[in-house]
Amino acid sequence: MSRVALVTGGTRGIGAAISMALHNAGYKVAATYAGNDEKARAFHDVTGISVHKWDVTDYEACGKGIAKIEDDLGHVDILVNNAGITRDAMFHKMTPQQWHEVINTNLTGLFNMTHQVWQGMRDRSFGRVINISSINGQKGQMGQANYSAAKAGDLGFTKALAQEGAAKNITVNAICPGYIGTEMVLAVPEKVLNERIIPQIPVGRLGEPEEIARIAVFLASDDAGFITGSTITANGGQLFV
């Protein structure tokens, strides 16, 4: 029987590419989204992948949503914590709201989701947790004190949980994408993107969402069973770690 994969923020950008790649690899996939009904409906219509609306900052909503998916598809074997937002601002202009929104979604969201499926993975002695962090969690980024802090936190979460999961055949890994051609990156002011960011990428281009999705498919597979607590970077040579 095919395994069940849940991808947060799975209807757009990198998440949509991961949902589709897992679907194409034979998994039963559910994708969550927080706000954009139109994009989610269109994604479902094109792919047939089930879409579910809730906010990963809401622990109870995560529990209810996951229970419904498990009723429909079966236990979640693979969780991809991809949902993320930016609220970029120079620190001297950053509001508490911008700070908390990003920390709540990009870091606490991982607790809220993973905590709901963790016991089941332990009971069944199998699990794959794949956390989408960022190059900016590794190197820090001006204008992103909130985002960089959350994404660096995701890496600590990954490494701690990998140690807890190892004896139960649950792997926990992080992917650190560099700048990928998604709406999130294309929202960066054009001048900043063209003059400050792309010139820092040795391969000379933004990454493709599918280039990240293929890593997620590998980490989800049985072939990746000896990889845990790892951070896989895919950033076009922008940062070597």
Ligand code: CAA
């Ligand atoms: N790299 C290098 N320099 C940058 C920069 C970046 N990413 N972002 C801003 N700067 C520079 C600007 O070019 C500018 O320099 P000059 O004055 O010499 O021209 C200076 O910082 C101030 O920037 P702004 O004039 O734009 O200041 P602002 O207050 O109007 O806006 C900002 C600040 C909101 C941070 C805006 O510059 C911005 O959005 N920058 C992009 C930040 C960024 O890289 N975000 C990543 C989003 S994608 C993502 O997060 C996905 C992922 O995981 C990689």
